[in-house]
Amino acid sequence: MTELVLENVGKTFGGVVASENVNIRVPAGRITGLIGPNGAGKTTIVNMITGMLALSSGRITFGDTDLTTMMPHRIAEAGLARTFQNIRLLKDASILENVMIGFHMAERSTLLSALFRLPGAAKETRDTRAAAMALLDRFGMTHLRDHPAGSLSYGHQRRVEMMRALAADPQLLLLDEPVAGMNEAESAELARIFRELTDEGRAILLIEHDMRFVTDLCHHVYVLDGGKVISEGRPADVLADPVVVTAYLGESIDAA
Numbered sequence: 001m002t003e004l005v006l007e008n009v010g011k012t013f014g015g016v017v018a019s020e021n022v023n024i025r026v027p028a029g030r031i032t033g034l035i036g037p038n039g040a041g042k043t044t045i046v047n048m049i050t051g052m053l054a055l056s057s058g059r060i061t062f063g064d065t066d067l068t069t070m071m072p073h074r075i076a077e078a079g080l081a082r083t084f085q086n087i088r089l090l091k092d093a094s095i096l097e098n099v100m101i102g103f104h105m106a107e108r109s110t111l112l113s114a115l116f117r118l119p120g121a122a123k124e125t126r127d128t129r130a131a132a133m134a135l136l137d138r139f140g141m142t143h144l145r146d147h148p149a150g151s152l153s154y155g156h157q158r159r160v161e162m163m164r165a166l167a168a169d170p171q172l173l174l175l176d177e178p179v180a181g182m183n184e185a186e187s188a189e190l191a192r193i194f195r196e197l198t199d200e201g202r203a204i205l206l207i208e209h210d211m212r213f214v215t216d217l218c219h220h221v222y223v224l225d226g227g228k229v230i231s232e233g234r235p236a237d238v239l240a241d242p243v244v245v246t247a248y249l250g251e252s253i254d255a256a
Protein backbone atom coordinates (compact mmCIF):
# COMPACT_ATOMS: atom_id res chain seq x y z
CA MET A 1 0.00 0.00 0.00
CA THR A 2 1.08 3.55 -0.67
CA GLU A 3 2.95 5.18 2.15
CA LEU A 4 4.14 8.76 2.54
CA VAL A 5 7.75 8.89 3.70
CA LEU A 6 9.69 11.95 4.85
CA GLU A 7 13.44 11.37 5.03
CA ASN A 8 15.74 13.79 6.83
CA VAL A 9 13.53 16.72 5.85
CA GLY A 10 14.84 20.17 6.75
CA LYS A 11 13.62 23.72 6.29
CA THR A 12 15.21 27.02 7.23
CA PHE A 13 13.70 30.49 6.87
CA GLY A 14 16.67 32.83 6.90
CA GLY A 15 18.15 32.02 10.29
CA VAL A 16 15.07 30.22 11.63
CA VAL A 17 15.22 26.42 11.60
CA ALA A 18 11.60 25.32 11.12
CA SER A 19 12.40 21.64 10.39
CA GLU A 20 15.50 19.60 11.07
CA ASN A 21 16.16 15.99 10.09
CA VAL A 22 12.48 15.06 10.21
CA ASN A 23 11.66 11.41 9.51
CA ILE A 24 7.96 10.60 9.34
CA ARG A 25 5.95 7.74 7.81
CA VAL A 26 2.24 8.00 7.06
CA PRO A 27 0.87 4.57 6.10
CA ALA A 28 -2.41 3.84 4.33
CA GLY A 29 -5.40 2.82 6.46
CA ARG A 30 -4.06 4.62 9.53
CA ILE A 31 -4.46 7.94 11.29
CA THR A 32 -1.03 9.32 12.09
CA GLY A 33 -0.76 12.22 14.52
CA LEU A 34 1.60 15.20 14.33
CA ILE A 35 1.63 17.20 17.54
CA GLY A 36 3.83 19.73 19.28
CA PRO A 37 3.69 23.13 20.96
CA ASN A 38 2.93 26.34 19.04
CA GLY A 39 5.64 27.12 16.52
CA ALA A 40 7.03 23.55 16.63
CA GLY A 41 6.96 23.33 12.82
CA LYS A 42 3.82 21.26 12.17
CA THR A 43 2.26 23.43 9.46
CA THR A 44 5.66 23.83 7.81
CA ILE A 45 5.77 20.03 7.39
CA VAL A 46 2.34 20.01 5.70
CA ASN A 47 3.41 22.93 3.47
CA MET A 48 6.45 20.98 2.32
CA ILE A 49 4.51 17.75 1.73
CA THR A 50 1.99 19.59 -0.44
CA GLY A 51 4.65 21.51 -2.39
CA MET A 52 3.73 24.95 -1.07
CA LEU A 53 7.18 25.29 0.46
CA ALA A 54 10.44 24.03 -1.03
CA LEU A 55 12.52 21.73 1.17
CA SER A 56 15.93 22.98 2.29
CA SER A 57 17.08 19.36 2.57
CA GLY A 58 15.81 15.79 2.55
CA ARG A 59 13.33 13.84 0.48
CA ILE A 60 9.58 13.13 0.39
CA THR A 61 8.11 10.14 -1.42
CA PHE A 62 4.60 8.76 -1.80
CA GLY A 63 4.88 5.12 -2.81
CA ASP A 64 7.10 5.13 -5.91
CA THR A 65 6.49 8.82 -6.57
CA ASP A 66 9.12 11.35 -5.54
CA LEU A 67 7.30 14.48 -4.38
CA THR A 68 10.40 16.39 -3.26
CA THR A 69 10.47 18.97 -6.05
CA MET A 70 6.99 18.53 -7.50
CA MET A 71 4.58 21.42 -8.07
CA PRO A 72 1.51 21.54 -5.80
CA HIS A 73 -0.98 20.58 -8.55
CA ARG A 74 1.09 17.51 -9.46
CA ILE A 75 1.21 16.49 -5.81
CA ALA A 76 -2.58 16.82 -5.70
CA GLU A 77 -2.80 14.62 -8.80
CA ALA A 78 -0.63 12.06 -7.02
CA GLY A 79 -3.45 11.70 -4.47
CA LEU A 80 -2.73 14.17 -1.66
CA ALA A 81 -5.18 16.76 -0.33
CA ARG A 82 -5.13 19.09 2.64
CA THR A 83 -7.14 21.46 4.76
CA PHE A 84 -5.75 24.71 6.14
CA GLN A 85 -5.25 25.86 9.72
CA ASN A 86 -6.82 29.16 8.62
CA ILE A 87 -9.94 28.23 6.70
CA ARG A 88 -9.83 29.12 3.01
CA LEU A 89 -13.25 29.16 1.36
CA LEU A 90 -15.02 31.27 -1.24
CA LYS A 91 -17.19 33.05 1.30
CA ASP A 92 -19.83 34.33 -1.15
CA ALA A 93 -20.17 31.03 -3.02
CA SER A 94 -22.60 28.38 -1.78
CA ILE A 95 -21.48 25.34 0.16
CA LEU A 96 -22.28 23.11 -2.80
CA GLU A 97 -20.18 25.30 -5.09
CA ASN A 98 -17.28 25.30 -2.64
CA VAL A 99 -17.32 21.50 -2.54
CA MET A 100 -17.68 21.18 -6.32
CA ILE A 101 -14.50 23.23 -6.79
CA GLY A 102 -12.68 20.32 -5.18
CA PHE A 103 -13.73 18.01 -7.99
CA HIS A 104 -11.65 20.02 -10.41
CA MET A 105 -8.82 17.64 -9.55
CA ALA A 106 -10.82 14.51 -10.20
CA GLU A 107 -12.33 15.64 -13.49
CA ARG A 108 -11.33 13.47 -16.37
CA SER A 109 -12.46 15.75 -19.17
CA THR A 110 -10.09 18.45 -20.35
CA LEU A 111 -10.82 22.14 -20.07
CA LEU A 112 -11.22 22.18 -23.87
CA SER A 113 -13.91 19.49 -23.87
CA ALA A 114 -15.69 21.36 -21.11
CA LEU A 115 -15.55 24.54 -23.17
CA PHE A 116 -17.16 22.83 -26.16
CA ARG A 117 -19.73 21.26 -23.87
CA LEU A 118 -19.03 17.78 -25.12
CA PRO A 119 -21.43 15.15 -23.80
CA GLY A 120 -18.72 13.68 -21.57
CA ALA A 121 -18.20 17.01 -19.83
CA ALA A 122 -21.95 17.55 -19.36
CA LYS A 123 -22.29 14.15 -17.74
CA GLU A 124 -19.32 14.82 -15.53
CA THR A 125 -20.93 17.99 -14.26
CA ARG A 126 -24.03 16.01 -13.29
CA ASP A 127 -21.85 13.30 -11.74
CA THR A 128 -19.83 15.96 -9.95
CA ARG A 129 -22.97 17.47 -8.51
CA ALA A 130 -24.21 14.06 -7.37
CA ALA A 131 -20.86 13.23 -5.80
CA ALA A 132 -20.76 16.62 -4.05
CA MET A 133 -24.26 15.97 -2.71
CA ALA A 134 -23.12 12.56 -1.42
CA LEU A 135 -20.31 14.28 0.49
CA LEU A 136 -22.73 16.83 1.93
CA ASP A 137 -24.90 13.96 3.06
CA ARG A 138 -21.94 12.21 4.70
CA PHE A 139 -21.09 15.36 6.64
CA GLY A 140 -24.73 16.05 7.54
CA MET A 141 -24.88 19.34 5.63
CA THR A 142 -27.37 18.70 2.82
CA HIS A 143 -29.87 21.21 4.21
CA LEU A 144 -27.24 23.96 4.06
CA ARG A 145 -26.11 23.39 0.47
CA ASP A 146 -27.31 26.76 -0.91
CA HIS A 147 -26.05 28.87 2.00
CA PRO A 148 -23.04 31.12 1.35
CA ALA A 149 -20.00 29.53 2.98
CA GLY A 150 -19.20 32.79 4.78
CA SER A 151 -22.51 32.70 6.66
CA LEU A 152 -21.72 29.40 8.39
CA SER A 153 -20.42 28.73 11.86
CA TYR A 154 -16.72 28.06 12.22
CA GLY A 155 -17.28 24.34 12.72
CA HIS A 156 -19.40 24.09 9.58
CA GLN A 157 -16.83 26.00 7.53
CA ARG A 158 -14.20 23.50 8.63
CA ARG A 159 -16.40 20.69 7.39
CA VAL A 160 -16.85 22.39 4.01
CA GLU A 161 -13.07 22.57 3.69
CA MET A 162 -12.82 18.87 4.46
CA MET A 163 -15.46 17.98 1.89
CA ARG A 164 -13.65 20.05 -0.72
CA ALA A 165 -10.41 18.20 0.05
CA LEU A 166 -12.21 14.84 -0.17
CA ALA A 167 -13.86 15.70 -3.48
CA ALA A 168 -10.61 14.89 -5.28
CA ASP A 169 -10.84 11.40 -3.74
CA PRO A 170 -7.35 11.64 -2.22
CA GLN A 171 -5.41 8.65 -0.91
CA LEU A 172 -3.82 10.84 1.73
CA LEU A 173 -5.54 13.59 3.65
CA LEU A 174 -3.55 16.18 5.60
CA LEU A 175 -5.64 17.89 8.27
CA ASP A 176 -4.21 20.97 10.01
CA GLU A 177 -6.15 21.35 13.27
CA PRO A 178 -9.51 20.17 11.85
CA VAL A 179 -11.50 20.29 15.10
CA ALA A 180 -10.17 23.60 16.43
CA GLY A 181 -13.15 25.66 17.60
CA MET A 182 -15.59 22.75 17.47
CA ASN A 183 -17.69 21.52 20.37
CA GLU A 184 -17.51 17.98 21.74
CA ALA A 185 -20.42 16.63 19.64
CA GLU A 186 -19.04 18.12 16.42
CA SER A 187 -15.56 16.71 16.96
CA ALA A 188 -16.96 13.28 17.90
CA GLU A 189 -18.87 13.24 14.61
CA LEU A 190 -15.69 14.11 12.72
CA ALA A 191 -13.76 11.42 14.56
CA ARG A 192 -16.30 8.89 13.25
CA ILE A 193 -15.82 10.19 9.70
CA PHE A 194 -12.01 10.11 9.98
CA ARG A 195 -12.17 6.46 11.06
CA GLU A 196 -14.40 5.64 8.10
CA LEU A 197 -11.98 7.35 5.73
CA THR A 198 -9.05 5.26 6.93
CA ASP A 199 -11.18 2.10 6.98
CA GLU A 200 -11.63 2.77 3.25
CA GLY A 201 -7.84 2.53 2.94
CA ARG A 202 -6.92 6.21 2.98
CA ALA A 203 -4.12 7.66 5.06
CA ILE A 204 -4.63 10.65 7.35
CA LEU A 205 -2.00 12.91 8.84
CA LEU A 206 -3.68 14.74 11.70
CA ILE A 207 -2.29 17.87 13.31
CA GLU A 208 -4.18 18.57 16.50
CA HIS A 209 -3.79 20.27 19.86
CA ASP A 210 -6.62 18.37 21.57
CA MET A 211 -4.69 15.49 23.14
CA ARG A 212 -7.75 13.46 23.97
CA PHE A 213 -8.81 13.59 20.33
CA VAL A 214 -5.31 12.52 19.26
CA THR A 215 -5.19 9.70 21.81
CA ASP A 216 -8.58 8.37 20.75
CA LEU A 217 -7.87 8.43 17.02
CA CYS A 218 -4.19 8.03 16.23
CA HIS A 219 -2.34 4.76 15.79
CA HIS A 220 1.02 6.47 15.86
CA VAL A 221 2.06 9.97 16.90
CA TYR A 222 5.07 12.13 16.12
CA VAL A 223 5.95 14.98 18.46
CA LEU A 224 7.73 18.00 17.03
CA ASP A 225 9.54 20.63 19.05
CA GLY A 226 11.81 23.28 17.61
CA GLY A 227 11.48 21.62 14.18
CA LYS A 228 12.74 18.23 15.39
CA VAL A 229 10.91 14.98 16.11
CA ILE A 230 11.53 14.59 19.85
CA SER A 231 9.35 11.51 20.39
CA GLU A 232 7.19 9.04 18.45
CA GLY A 233 5.11 6.00 19.16
CA ARG A 234 1.70 5.07 20.54
CA PRO A 235 -0.21 8.13 21.82
CA ALA A 236 -0.27 7.02 25.47
CA ASP A 237 3.47 6.25 25.48
CA VAL A 238 4.37 9.48 23.74
CA LEU A 239 2.33 11.64 26.12
CA ALA A 240 4.03 9.96 29.09
CA ASP A 241 7.48 10.59 27.61
CA PRO A 242 9.33 13.07 29.91
CA VAL A 243 10.84 14.79 26.85
CA VAL A 244 7.33 15.54 25.60
CA VAL A 245 6.09 16.71 28.97
CA THR A 246 9.02 19.12 29.17
CA ALA A 247 8.39 20.42 25.65
CA TYR A 248 4.85 21.29 26.60
CA LEU A 249 5.79 23.05 29.86
CA GLY A 250 4.07 26.39 29.99
CA GLU A 251 1.35 25.18 27.65
CA SER A 252 -1.78 23.44 28.84
CA ILE A 253 -1.53 19.79 27.84
CA ASP A 254 -4.75 17.91 28.28
CA ALA A 255 -3.40 14.37 28.39
CA ALA A 256 -6.61 12.89 29.76
Ligand SMILES: Nc1ncnc2c1ncn2[C@@H]1O[C@H](COP(=O)(O)OP(=O)(O)OP(=O)(O)O)[C@@H](O)[C@H]1O
Residues within 6 Å of the ligand: 013, 016, 017, 018, 036, 037, 038, 039, 040, 041, 042, 043, 044, 045, 085
Ligand atom coordinates in the same frame (compact mmCIF):
# COMPACT_ATOMS: atom_id res chain seq x y z
N1 LIG B 1 6.88 31.55 5.72
C1 LIG B 1 7.63 31.65 6.83
N2 LIG B 1 8.65 32.54 6.91
C2 LIG B 1 9.41 32.61 8.01
N3 LIG B 1 9.26 31.84 9.10
C3 LIG B 1 8.26 30.95 9.08
C4 LIG B 1 7.39 30.80 7.95
N4 LIG B 1 6.51 29.81 8.22
C5 LIG B 1 6.80 29.38 9.46
N5 LIG B 1 7.85 30.06 9.98
C6 LIG B 1 8.46 29.83 11.30
O1 LIG B 1 8.71 28.44 11.42
C7 LIG B 1 8.42 27.97 12.73
C8 LIG B 1 7.39 26.87 12.67
O2 LIG B 1 6.12 27.41 12.28
P1 LIG B 1 4.85 26.50 11.99
O3 LIG B 1 3.77 27.41 11.51
O4 LIG B 1 5.23 25.38 11.11
O5 LIG B 1 4.52 25.97 13.44
P2 LIG B 1 3.24 25.14 13.96
O6 LIG B 1 3.77 23.97 14.71
O7 LIG B 1 2.29 24.88 12.86
O8 LIG B 1 2.60 26.16 15.04
P3 LIG B 1 1.05 26.36 15.48
O9 LIG B 1 0.74 25.30 16.49
O10 LIG B 1 1.06 27.72 16.14
O11 LIG B 1 0.20 26.31 14.27
C9 LIG B 1 7.99 29.21 13.53
O12 LIG B 1 9.12 29.72 14.19
C10 LIG B 1 7.53 30.15 12.45
O13 LIG B 1 7.65 31.49 12.86
Ligand SMILES: [Mg+2]
Residues within 6 Å of the ligand: 042, 043, 044, 085
Ligand atom coordinates in the same frame (compact mmCIF):
# COMPACT_ATOMS: atom_id res chain seq x y z
MG1 LIG C 1 0.37 25.39 12.49
